[in-house]
Amino acid sequence: MSPAFEKFKAYLDKLNHYSRVINLLSWDMYTTTPKLGFDGMAATDTYFSTEYFALYTSDEFYELVKTLNEPEEYEQLTPGYQFTVRKYKKNLEKDRKIPKDFYERFTAARNESQRAWTEAKNAADFSIFAPHLEKMIEYTKQQLAYTDPGKDVYDTLLGLYEEGMDSTTIDKVFEELKEGLLPLTRKILSAPQPDSSIFKGYYDPDAQKKVEKLLLSYMGFSFDAGVTAESEHPFTDGFSRYDVRVTNHFYEDNPFSSMFSAIHEGGHAIFEQNVDPALTGTAADDCCYMGVHESQSRFYENILGRNRNFWIPIYNKVQELLPELKRFSLDEFIRECNHIQASFIRTEADEVTYCMHILIRYEIEQAIFRDHVPASELPALWNQKYQEYLGITPANDAEGILQDMHWSDGSFGYFPTYLLGSIYDGMFLEALEKDLGSVDDILAAGEIRKITRWLNENIHWYGSLRLPKEVIEKVCQKELSAKPLLNYFEDKYSKIYQL
Amino acid sequence: MSPAFEKFKAYLDKLNHYSRVINLLSWDMYTTTPKLGFDGMAATDTYFSTEYFALYTSDEFYELVKTLNEPEEYEQLTPGYQFTVRKYKKNLEKDRKIPKDFYERFTAARNESQRAWTEAKNAADFSIFAPHLEKMIEYTKQQLAYTDPGKDVYDTLLGLYEEGMDSTTIDKVFEELKEGLLPLTRKILSAPQPDSSIFKGYYDPDAQKKVEKLLLSYMGFSFDAGVTAESEHPFTDGFSRYDVRVTNHFYEDNPFSSMFSAIHEGGHAIFEQNVDPALTGTAADDCCYMGVHESQSRFYENILGRNRNFWIPIYNKVQELLPELKRFSLDEFIRECNHIQASFIRTEADEVTYCMHILIRYEIEQAIFRDHVPASELPALWNQKYQEYLGITPANDAEGILQDMHWSDGSFGYFPTYLLGSIYDGMFLEALEKDLGSVDDILAAGEIRKITRWLNENIHWYGSLRLPKEVIEKVCQKELSAKPLLNYFEDKYSKIYQL
Numbered sequence: 001m002s003p004a005f006e007k008f009k010a011y012l013d014k015l016n017h018y019s020r021v022i023n024l025l026s027w028d029m030y031t032t033t034p035k036l037g038f039d040g041m042a043a044t045d046t047y048f049s050t051e052y053f054a055l056y057t058s059d060e061f062y063e064l065v066k067t068l069n070e071p072e073e074y075e076q077l078t079p080g081y082q083f084t085v086r087k088y089k090k091n092l093e094k095d096r097k098i099p100k101d102f103y104e105r106f107t108a109a110r111n112e113s114q115r116a117w118t119e120a121k122n123a124a125d126f127s128i129f130a131p132h133l134e135k136m137i138e139y140t141k142q143q144l145a146y147t148d149p150g151k152d153v154y155d156t157l158l159g160l161y162e163e164g165m166d167s168t169t170i171d172k173v174f175e176e177l178k179e180g181l182l183p184l185t186r187k188i189l190s191a192p193q194p195d196s197s198i199f200k201g202y203y204d205p206d207a208q209k210k211v212e213k214l215l216l217s218y219m220g221f222s223f224d225a226g227v228t229a230e231s232e233h234p235f236t237d238g239f240s241r242y243d244v245r246v247t248n249h250f251y252e253d254n255p256f257s258s259m260f261s262a263i264h265e266g267g268h269a270i271f272e273q274n275v276d277p278a279l280t281g282t283a284a285d286d287c288c289y290m291g292v293h294e295s296q297s298r299f300y301e302n303i304l305g306r307n308r309n310f311w312i313p314i315y316n317k318v319q320e321l322l323p324e325l326k327r328f329s330l331d332e333f334i335r336e337c338n339h340i341q342a343s344f345i346r347t348e349a350d351e352v353t354y355c356m357h358i359l360i361r362y363e364i365e366q367a368i369f370r371d372h373v374p375a376s377e378l379p380a381l382w383n384q385k386y387q388e389y390l391g392i393t394p395a396n397d398a399e400g401i402l403q404d405m406h407w408s409d410g411s412f413g414y415f416p417t418y419l420l421g422s423i424y425d426g427m428f429l430e431a432l433e434k435d436l437g438s439v440d441d442i443l444a445a446g447e448i449r450k451i452t453r454w455l456n457e458n459i460h461w462y463g464s465l466r467l468p469k470e471v472i473e474k475v476c477q478k479e480l481s482a483k484p485l486l487n488y489f490e491d492k493y494s495k496i497y498q499l
Numbered sequence: 500m501s502p503a504f505e506k507f508k509a510y511l512d513k514l515n516h517y518s519r520v521i522n523l524l525s526w527d528m529y530t531t532t533p534k535l536g537f538d539g540m541a542a543t544d545t546y547f548s549t550e551y552f553a554l555y556t557s558d559e560f561y562e563l564v565k566t567l568n569e570p571e572e573y574e575q576l577t578p579g580y581q582f583t584v585r586k587y588k589k590n591l592e593k594d595r596k597i598p599k600d601f602y603e604r605f606t607a608a609r610n611e612s613q614r615a616w617t618e619a620k621n622a623a624d625f626s627i628f629a630p631h632l633e634k635m636i637e638y639t640k641q642q643l644a645y646t647d648p649g650k651d652v653y654d655t656l657l658g659l660y661e662e663g664m665d666s667t668t669i670d671k672v673f674e675e676l677k678e679g680l681l682p683l684t685r686k687i688l689s690a691p692q693p694d695s696s697i698f699k700g701y702y703d704p705d706a707q708k709k710v711e712k713l714l715l716s717y718m719g720f721s722f723d724a725g726v727t728a729e730s731e732h733p734f735t736d737g738f739s740r741y742d743v744r745v746t747n748h749f750y751e752d753n754p755f756s757s758m759f760s761a762i763h764e765g766g767h768a769i770f771e772q773n774v775d776p777a778l779t780g781t782a783a784d785d786c787c788y789m790g791v792h793e794s795q796s797r798f799y800e801n802i803l804g805r806n807r808n809f810w811i812p813i814y815n816k817v818q819e820l821l822p823e824l825k826r827f828s829l830d831e832f833i834r835e836c837n838h839i840q841a842s843f844i845r846t847e848a849d850e851v852t853y854c855m856h857i858l859i860r861y862e863i864e865q866a867i868f869r870d871h872v873p874a875s876e877l878p879a880l881w882n883q884k885y886q887e888y889l890g891i892t893p894a895n896d897a898e899g900i901l902q903d904m905h906w907s908d909g910s911f912g913y914f915p916t917y918l919l920g921s922i923y924d925g926m927f928l929e930a931l932e933k934d935l936g937s938v939d940d941i942l943a944a945g946e947i948r949k950i951t952r953w954l955n956e957n958i959h960w961y962g963s964l965r966l967p968k969e970v971i972e973k974v975c976q977k978e979l980s981a982k983p984l985l986n987y988f989e990d991k992y993s994k995i996y997q998l
Contacts (some may be wrong), residue, residue: 017546020539021520028523036724037742040519047516206705225535243536 004073005081008064011055012084016281018052020239027237031229031247057096065089080282083465087283094147102146106139110409117408124398126379129408134375136410137368154369157413162291162420164467167366169480170416173423174359177482181355182389184489188340188352189391191497199336203324205250210321212248212262218314219300220452221246221266225273233347234261236268236297238286241277244269255325256337257348259318260301267300268293270452274460284464290414292468294421295428296455302351303425303488304443304451308334313446338496342390344399351422352489353390358419360385361404365412420468426485427476428459503572504580507563510554511583515780517551519738526736530728530746556595564588579781582964586782593646601645605638609908616907623897625878628907633874635909636867653868656912661790661919663966666865668979669915672922673858676981680854681888683988687839687851688890690996698835702823704749709820711747711761717813718799719951720745720765724772732846733760735767735796737785740776743768754824755836756847758817759800766799767792769951773959783963789913791967793920794927795954801850802924802987803942803950807833812945837995841889843898850921851988852889857918859884860903864911919967925984926975927958 001009025045033041055061067073068085077085113132120129141153148156155166212228231247238244246265250258271293272286279285287293304310311318311330319325325333340350346357364381367373373381382401387393394400406414432454433439442450458475472480493499500508524544532540554560566572567584576584612631619628640652647655654665711727730746737743745764749757770792771785778784786792803809810817810829818824824832839849845856863880866872872880881900886892893899905913931953932938941949957974971979992998 014546017543020543021524021547024523024527025520028527032726032728032744034722034724034726034742036721037738040739040741044516044519047513048520222535223533225533227531227533229531239536240539243533243539245531 002073002076004064004067005077008068008085011061011064012281015052015055015061018048018055022048022052023237023239027245030231030235030237057092061088062092062096065092078278078282079465080276080279080284080463084283087464097146098143099146102142106143106410109135109139113410114405114408117402117405121398121402124396124402126397126402129402130375133378133407136407137375137412140410140412141369154366154413157365157369158416159413161411161414161417162289162468164469165291165416165420170362170420173480173482174362174416174419177355177419177423177486178359180482180486181352181489184486184493185340185352185356185390187499188493188497189342191499193341194332194335194339196336196339198328198332199255200253201324201327202252203255203322205252207322207324208250208255208258209248211318212258214314214317214321215259215262216246216266216269218448219263219266219270219304220449221269222273226269234265236265236272238269238272240280240285241273241275242280244272255322260305260337263305264297264301267297270300270455271296271460274456275463276461279463279465284462286463288464289468289471290417291420291424292459292471294418295424296421296459298351298418298421299425299428299455302422303429303439304448306334306337306351307440307443309440309443310448312444335496338492340493340497342392344386344392344394345403352493355419355422356389358415360389361415362419365415369412423480423482423485424468424472426482426488427472427478427480428455429488430484431458431476501572501575503563503566504576507567507584510560510563511780514551514554514560517547517554521547521551522736522738526744529730529734556591560587561591561595564591577777577781578964579775579778579783579962583782596645597642598645601641605642605909608634608638612909613904613907616901616904620897620901623895623901625896625901628901629874632877632906635906636874636911639909639911640868653865653912656864656868657915658912660910660913661788661916661967663968664790664915664919669861669919672979672981673861673915673918676854676918676922676985677858679981679985680851680988683985683992684839684851684855684889686998687992687996688841690998692840693831693834693838695835695838697827697831698754699752700823700826701751702754702821704751706821706823707749707754707757708747710817711757713813713816713820714758714761715745715765715768717947718762718765718769718803719948720768721772725768733764735764735771737768737771739779739784740772740774741779743771754821759804759836762804763796763800766796769799769954770795770959773955774962775960778962778964783961785962787963788967788970789916790919790923791958791970793917794923795920795958797850797917797920798924798927798954801921802928802938803947805833805836805850806939806942808939808942809947811943834995837992839992839996841891843885843891843893844902851992854918854921855888857914859888860914861918864914867911922979922981922984923967923971925981925987926971926977926979927954928987929983930957930975 022045025041025048029038029041029045065085065088068077068081069089074082074085109132113129113136116132117129120126140157144151144153144156152167158165158167158170209228213223216226216228217223225242226244226246229245229247230249232249234246234248236244236246246262246269248258248261248265275285275287308330311334315330315333338350340352342353343349346354346361349357360382363385364378367381368378379397379401383393386400404415406412429439432451436442436450436454439451442448459471462471466474469480472478521544524540524547528537528540528544564584564587567576567580568588573581573584608631612628612635615631616628619625639656643650643652643655651666657664657666657669708727712722715725715727716722724741725743725745728744728746729748731748733745733747735743735745745761745768747757747760747764774784774786807829810833814829814832837849839851841852842848845853845860848856859881862884863877866880867877878896878900882892885899903914905911928938931950935941935949935953938950941947958970961970965973968979971977
């Protein structure tokens with residue numbers, strides 16, 4: 001250990017302690033904190049977040065990071081620390097260009113904007129949120145003018161969430177997908193549909209919790225290195241590969257929601273639990289590319305979880321734990337899991353129409369940053385696109401443009417990563433079947449852990465070390481393409497809907 | 500706000516942020532952290548605990564505290580801040596006398612001792628723990644030689660947990676109790692006993708959780724300012740009056756344990772939820788006297804919870820939530836709640852023999868610090884006293900001297916506060932009935948909230964502002980005495996056991 005690395009390591013450990021408690025405070029606020037305790041937790045969160053930012057952007061740390069990027073130091077580092085000092089240097093060069101007072105104003109405006117969004121959504125009234133959205137757009141542009149002057153704003157935003165994926169690349173695959181998917185979706189939507197109403201009934205939330213645990217264990221989630229909890233919206237929160245937490249929400253009248261959320265979040269969690277332990281404590285110890293991360297949750301949720309064979313070995317056990325399901329045959333159950341419907345809410349959409357929800361958002365984000373469409377005109381644009389792609393128009397803004405919180409805190413450019421994840425999945429499925437043979441057969445034999453192991457070894461192990469394009473290249477030995485996903489949809493739904 | 504107070508307040512807020520995250524880390528480790536995540540959480544806990552101690556004992560803070568103790572500053576402070584600066588001055592004067600290297604050695608030895616205790620308990624082999632216990636005794640004496648030179652060690656220890664209660668006072672009331680209670684206990688134990696075996700069966704843990712929530716609400720626990728969780732041993736953890744958390748443990752074969760733990764911890768929690776809001780953020784905002792705190796948990800658990808009338812308004816609801824109880828009449832149920840038995844494990848003892856468990860520990864602590872009995876001789880002393888007071892001898896050290904963890908981390912002098920709590924309860928019961936009339940009638944009428952309100956107004960509201968002796972004086976207008984508790988036991992159990 002060189003003296004410079006020793007100093008850097010001590011500083012990094014300290015930063016890691018700070019981010020751990022910031023993470024823990026947020027975990028607690030989402031899962032546990034009672035109503036009246038929220039202000040106290042939030043004040044402590046603000047305190048440590050501010051301290052963290054000061055430590056992270058300090059001259060002292062920046063100097064250490066620069067020193068470790070010098071060749072004679074850099075070459076001695078392990079890949080995890082090389083990644084860390086490279087990433088921090090790049091980020092700090094940018095972040096240190098943001099004036100402190102601007103940062104504070106942006107933070108304050110973001111908090112106000114989130115509050116206004118909540119109010120607007122509850123009132124189903126976009127006009128409450130519009131001025132804040134306008135501000136978020138302006139502040140975002142301003143921030144990028146500091147950090148990435150002269151670069152295309154929307155491309156830079158996309159790179160924040162999925163490094164190396166610019167709009168040229170994304171346009172190409174999204175167009176490819178849209179061309180094939182629009183006609184397929186229209187065919188599906190006009191075909192005869194199953195009767196969802198047979199699933200009306202009461203599904204004991206305590207029993208659903210037991211099913212969640214069964215599903216997670218079955219997939220390969222480690223309860224030695226993870227826990228489950230409840231929250232308003234399901235999410236995954238990792239402290240390290242040794243402590244990865246998933247949450248869920250249990251609806252009394254819906255047995256599917258918590259099952260597919262469990263499988264989805266389980267996919268995120270299995271990723272984080274299986275990163276190379278040598279990366280622990282470095283910036284590469286989880287996956288910072290949202291598309292790649294999402295590809296894993298969606299692979300489990302859709303490619304595996306919505307496959308009839310996934311359920312063959314466990315459907316009896318699920319029925320034992322949740323006896324209300326005994327009324328339904330496996331065929332009825334799985335038919336409902338693959339029920340394709342035009343609907344308004346992205347997070348509740350099936351795997352096919354989900355793509356449309358993202359395409360719409362991607363096009364609107366481009367309208368914002370490329371065509372400078374003002375906030376006030378966005379609801380009309382939103383509704384027009386829903387009519388065009390899904391043939392439906394939201395009754396109000398709450399089930400329209402106000403449904404997602406992403407834009408309220410300035411997370412522009414995030415949405416496309418969801419669809420990128422699905423597009424990667426099509427390619428991963430091809431690669432996996434080339435290596436292991438038919439997924440149908442593996443699942444039917446109850447050998448899902450074989451698939452998990454393949455994902456562990458080919459994707460999870462590397463944490464953030466490989467950029468998204470490198471992941472695709474290494475795993476699939478192919479250029480990124482939406483074709484495999486399209487083929488998967490066409491094969492699957494032609495059979496199901498007898499097209 | 501004087502400039503000195505302003506500085507002090509900013510420093511105190513910072514300390515409060517630190518203690519909040521230390522508390523949260525510990526809460527998470529007890530309730531949530533998965534097995535493999537424990538080391539990560541513990542490392543962060545150590546980091547912030549060390550930082551906290553450095554901030555708390557810094558010259559800067561000590562100077563601020565001293566300044567605010569000057570009359571011209573002190574008189575301007577609210578009672579909560581007066582208490583805070585007084586307490587901190589006293590504690591800092593002592594704590595700053597502890598050499599840093601001694602403190603570190605003690606901390607390391609304490610960790611080793613706790614580990615050795617766990618190992619010894621699992622192996623039921625006291626010899627593994629004996630050298631560590633010897634060390635804990637030595638370090639404790641050494642620490643008090645720094646902080647309280649020339650004072651009686653055991654009296655000083657007692658004062659750490661129940662300020663103002665020295666062994667002269669405690670000896671007097673414990674003797675008073677023992678004299679009456681020993682013959683009563685012997686009479687009870689030789690009377691005919693109910694048949695506990697009828698309660699054998701399976702009691703759904705999920706249903707028990709629902710009963711817990713019912714009991715807590717019924718007593719007056721606020722779920723807006725509190726939550727429930729699970730842990731190996733039940734405990735209460737308060738972040739402020741706005742966020743007080745209780746845990747429980749649910750045994751499939753025992754419906755009583757979780758119910759009485761819920762009522763017990765609920766008593767602690769209702770205390771903390773009802774401290775004067777003006778004290779929030781000061782050192783007086785919870786109760787730092789363990790005996791007074793325990794008096795409230797034990798008042799709910801024993802005086803109220805083991806009273807037949809407590810259950811009259813809710814037994815039907817409890818049976819609805821936990822249908823396995825429908826087999827038992829209220830009389831059978833309550834009879835088992837008041838089943839007095841000689842048993843080995845303190846935490847599972849009934850309210851009468853519980854007192855004996857504490858008397859034994861109190862006498863052994865005196866043997867350690869006054870008669871200098873070496874650790875190696877303590878198991879024999881322990882077993883001899885169990886034979887003398889309860890007529891039973893533990894089969895091994897795990898159900899004997901190794902059962903409690905208190906001595907493993909040097910918490911000598913803590914045990915007596917449990918019994919002080921019960922003795923206070925006898926007196927509080929008298930005072931409460933003088934004010935409100937018969938507790939039986941209030942409970943039978945389903946008006947337990949009246950009792951809660953009386954406790955809120957007379958005890959909880961003051962947090963730590965009143966010393967234990969002042970609490971007794973203000974609430975009971977009497978000297979401390981064990982007579983009321985004895986009277987309560989005699990009345991109640993003469994009827995139940997038809998003595």
